[in-house]
Amino acid sequence: MNGNDLDRRDILRAAGAAALAAPAIAALSTEAQAAKPASGMSAAQRNSAPLGARLQGIQHFGLTVQNMERAFEFYTQVLGGTEVFRHGDFQGDQVQNTLLADQEIIATELGVNPRTMGVPDLRGGAQRLDVRFVQFDNVVVELLQYRDADQPMGGPRAFAEPVEHMSPAYPRMMHICFYVGDDVDFNKFITDLEAESARRGMTQVRANRSIRVTTEQERKAAPQDANTTKVTEEPSTGWELIYCKGPEGEQLEFVKALGPVKKRFADALAARKRAAS
Structure with a gap:
């Protein structure tokens, strides 16, 4: 149920008591909804609240x-x-400034060509940027490709060379984590x-x-039940994970959160919702 459902219910109740008053009640309800969102804070209150209270969550991961x-x-x-x-x-200039100004400042400070x-060079149009958004149940993945202008959209050749070292141990390396269903056979999922x-x-x-495993042959030959790592130590009891490289060399993780660790995440989410309201 959302705020609009509540508005309609309130309006219908009011209409049952006084049909002539329904339009006014609807207008007041809509105005109140705009002034005070479901969190209970007005726009003015939210704009003065701690930064975390001004967020709705993570919208997407970019790759x-x-x-x-x-x-x-x-x-x-x-x-x-x-x-x-x-x-x-x-x-164009605005796109270059929005996405790459920090790198251009560093280049200027070093006295080198940003290339x-x-x-x-999105500013001059020598390179172009394409994006595609992919929706999963609880988050969006944005795919970005910087390419030379003479390369087709969606092609196999990006502007920059691929990163050679893809270890997750390097600072600034990030990963995308997918939440696997509680009843899914995790070992078979990775095999498939x-x-x-x-x-x-x-x-x-x-x-x-x-x-x-020390070779690719050993990795392939490992038994299927060696796919999943299960954590049995507190406070992570119930956490199951698999680390995996994606087709671009990106670091992926697939997890289950069961039992105690699932409750910890649920409790933290409930506490955050209480704090936001």
């Missing part, structure tokens, strides 16, 4: 890719996300993920194992 079509196929056809929309051919630092990705030529999609 800059080498090959847009390959990445899009993985996140929609392999993992089953739904395309929200796509937009592309972004260029030598991997900064594309690797097989489906390989069928599509995405040989980079490889999951780590919970046992030590």
Whole structure:
């Protein structure tokens, strides 16, 4: 149930008591809804509240890719996300300033051409930016590709060279974590993920194992029950995880949160909602 449902219910009750008053009540209800959202704070109160109270949550994770079509196929056809929309051919001064001003400042301070630092020229149009948004149940993944202007949208060649070191231990490296259903066979999920990705030529999609392996052959030969790491120590009891590389070399994680750790997340979410209201 949302705020609009509450408005309609209130209006219908008022109409039952005094039909002639319904239009006025509807107007007042709509005005009150705009002035005081479901959180209970007015716009003025929210704008003076702590920064966390002004957020609605994480809207999306962005991933800059080498090959847009390959990445899009993985996140929609392999993992089953739904395309929200796509937009592309972004260029111009405003786009450059919005996305890349910090890097241009550093280049100026160093006295070097921004191109030598991997900064594309969206301002002059030598490079372009394309984006596609993919919706999952609770978050959106945004795929971004910076490409030379003479390259087609969705093509396999990005403006910058791929990062050589993709270890999650490097500072600023990020990962996208997917929440797997409680009743899903986690070991089989990863087996199927690797097989489906390989069928599509995405040989980079490889999951780590919970046992030590020193070669790719050993990784492939590991028993299926070695796919999942299960945490049994507090405060993470009930946490199950698999680390996996995506088709662009991006770091992915697949998790289950069961039992005590699931309750901890639920309690934290409930506490945040109470604080926000």
